[in-house]
Amino acid sequence: MPPLTQTTAIPAFRKTGETFTSGAKTLPQRYLVSPEIFAKEQAVIFSTQWVCVGHLSQIAKAGDYFTSEVAGESLIIVRDQKATIRGFYNVCRHRGTRLCEDKGGQFRAIQCPYHAWTYGLDGRLLGAPHMDKVQGFDKAEHSLHAIELALWEGFIFVNLANEPTPLEEVFAPLTGKFTHWNLPKLRSAKRIEYDVRANWKLIFENYSECYHCPGVHPALSKLTPYDSAENDLCEGPFLGGFMPITKGHSLTMTGNACALPVGDIKGEDHARVFYYSIFPNMLLSMHPDYVMVHQVWPKSPERTLILCDWLFHPEAFDRPDFHPNDAIEFWDMTNRQDWHVCELSQQGIASRAYRPGPYSPRESIPAAWDREYLRYVG
Amino acid sequence: MPPLTQTTAIPAFRKTGETFTSGAKTLPQRYLVSPEIFAKEQAVIFSTQWVCVGHLSQIAKAGDYFTSEVAGESLIIVRDQKATIRGFYNVCRHRGTRLCEDKGGQFRAIQCPYHAWTYGLDGRLLGAPHMDKVQGFDKAEHSLHAIELALWEGFIFVNLANEPTPLEEVFAPLTGKFTHWNLPKLRSAKRIEYDVRANWKLIFENYSECYHCPGVHPALSKLTPYDSAENDLCEGPFLGGFMPITKGHSLTMTGNACALPVGDIKGEDHARVFYYSIFPNMLLSMHPDYVMVHQVWPKSPERTLILCDWLFHPEAFDRPDFHPNDAIEFWDMTNRQDWHVCELSQQGIASRAYRPGPYSPRESIPAAWDREYLRYVG
């Protein structure tokens, strides 16, 4: 099979340790509205970098699968009989039919709904009626098109490039950093999908600062002071740090912890929430009692689909002190406040009057995120 | 009036008698998704070939009309006072106003709803208030723009080309072939419109094989074995043949005949259903007790409007053994099953992973249809 996409272009140079520079400005308009730049992003970022599509707990048993859309492509992610996680394009090798319409479920085999061609969970073509009469037809040449797949801390990443840089190499800066959060073992209690009328980059910029919190998030601002962020990753594809939570509280509607601690949380971390952005499509928000994960999927220059999961300790689910809605409602409210101002930004940025504006000292992480982004598209 | 479109380009060469060739593959992706190819199809096929727009029985009396949309153009098809069927662009010669909004009805004359210019059923401008004061204005130069129109077996065909190849010449291979089905006399009991999210060519490919029947059409497969097709037209613009129906049955929900025989059906034909595709927009399905006709109208590379009529013997309507819904429900169910898999094909074919796949020996007619199509657009 010929390459479906080019190999990963690895940016050659990476600045580190940089912090706030007076003079940093927001992105020029074209990056937020141009269909050409959107197409370039889909090609050089979303088709060649590792992107998060879900979590191991979604497909715990052999045959479990889910579908995901990456760079306009429907993919099937499945756990095969040997417990290997595999990824395939959702396209029959006969007449191109989409094999699977559902968001998830259980496969015994992957059978095309049109002419019943049947594939194993490893992608091999097992049955194709009448094709034995076609001279030279070889089942072995008609396996499903596979995609590169790798795991990090229990999260499933795919890469549409043919020979991508190994994920372990890209994620080396994060090795061991999050181990005590027990991420591979967690389970999602809820997923909410948000359809946001804003460019995906505005979502990242919004996530990366709390300068907006006093006006936009009154409830959040009571539990975590907006100007208290301490960032330990300040340049590059991984950005963020922690913010203190008022002692004895949790980021929930009631202000109380809503579940068992997710992992081996120690000392002051019991009163901290850690926020990290993982370029290009993941936001990882680790609280003492739960972990929130956003997948950010650009759909057009002015539209983004966001999948948000709330993950908890697997043993939390059966306990009487498990109140997941207390966290889910809190962040669903806070998410919607964020999406709304992102949508307003998108509208204003589309104006002929828009000019890049000055970032404040409280917006050094958005500025760093923009720099990382511009290494691909700039 | 200058030519509205170029004259018909008649393809010079036609292969005949060809059957299944190992190695035939489905169409490359661009034919199913490209707006440029869609525009070319509209220009070189739908604007220059004969296309079916309806049946005589729809406009039985003088003044009866219906409107039809061909290649983006609204057309008026009307029976004039001398019983001649005529076709006009639905455009007033004064300020361009669409003359008629309805799908059909009865005209005494064609009057523009804006400034009341009035045309005869033959298209001649009869009245235009105040225009007598315009120097040099001549009513005779302001007739409605007429379109070429011809009849075949009671079906009305139009051709937007200025000097098209005569219909009788194009349809010569079918002369006399369907006479005993009595097609000009039949009457429609029902029309259903389907809005299908798939390229129009997938509709033809789907119609042209029963390889998909076991999985997609369980009810149909019980009444007519999926691998029993005997095709007598295997190459060119007219393709198809018959499939046997289980003795004593009919293709209806109950399995019983639902009406008088449509024509002079003889011998084994009482247990046969004949399926023919008439390039580029007609599917003709002739059962002993009814005839189903699909008009296939491309609306965009991934959208097709399908008009489906169920025609019966005119004397069947008043008899106690007339159960048209028994046939209509059967094929409405079967149609929807087909459109669904066509939509799945469209989705998968749009993937970067799609490659033309191998046709099986049971897909020789789709392969022949593709060849015919490529003579225009390839």
Next chain:
Amino acid sequence: MPPLTQTTAIPAFRKTGETFTSGAKTLPQRYLVSPEIFAKEQAVIFSTQWVCVGHLSQIAKAGDYFTSEVAGESLIIVRDQKATIRGFYNVCRHRGTRLCEDKGGQFRAIQCPYHAWTYGLDGRLLGAPHMDKVQGFDKAEHSLHAIELALWEGFIFVNLANEPTPLEEVFAPLTGKFTHWNLPKLRSAKRIEYDVRANWKLIFENYSECYHCPGVHPALSKLTPYDSAENDLCEGPFLGGFMPITKGHSLTMTGNACALPVGDIKGEDHARVFYYSIFPNMLLSMHPDYVMVHQVWPKSPERTLILCDWLFHPEAFDRPDFHPNDAIEFWDMTNRQDWHVCELSQQGIASRAYRPGPYSPRESIPAAWDREYLRYVG
């Protein structure tokens, strides 16, 4: 701040006094369907000419504002503390956020909903948290982007050009002409928005003739004979004149006057309705007892948003003989009749069969309007 748009291109030559010329024809198709011509119109007409956005009575008190969309731009029109009317792009100077989502209301100051940057009603940046720590940041350089604004007879006009021809110069031909109608003092009792599937120029052509009235407006035609127009402005950007109203009647559902006279109406004008089009986006219809104003906003080649206001004498509102709905219902009905035939024209004009058709002697004003339009875009 650099120019947002080019300065106004003032057409050099203007024909005057021309009336009906046999041989005038409707516009070629491209002017009514082409996205390129639409973009050119937005640039050379709607971004550089004076366009009407509302009436003083909408913002009577300090702090009152409304928003308006001109050439794709959201604008804030506000009365400041010194009673000056001002216009601004609805775009924060920080990260470009749309400042105001509402159609209108009351401001104390203009505060961005995202990071709370705050502007005075005169557009000056008053507060920007944390920005004092940014070296070289100067509030005076971050005022809201202002737009040119001027008043004519109580109507508010804006011009997106940087150095437009003064409004008084452009409107000089109308100086004093409408004084006795008391326009600056009137108040709107009702606004209706219409979303019309037709090119904006068809709206103007429709407004400019009553040749269509007998067929399209039976009620209107009873009160005002369709062929009675006497036009006093027959060439240029301002076109129109009066039509007599049947003595003792008014253009209302009941046929009776519905309010106090709007101004100092004298003699025969008590039985006249004056219709003027003000290029490029205003229609001014002055009746003895009310004034109707249409704002015409092109949204795409085949879509137009129309805002229609019914204005009355300010003292009329509290009197027992005030029946505004009698006028509103009459013209809402008549408007919808007009939009419908405009939509039918749009549909027909998009046909390949459309050719410019001959204007009648009763369509000299549409022909003059087309000539004026072509001076910008032709």
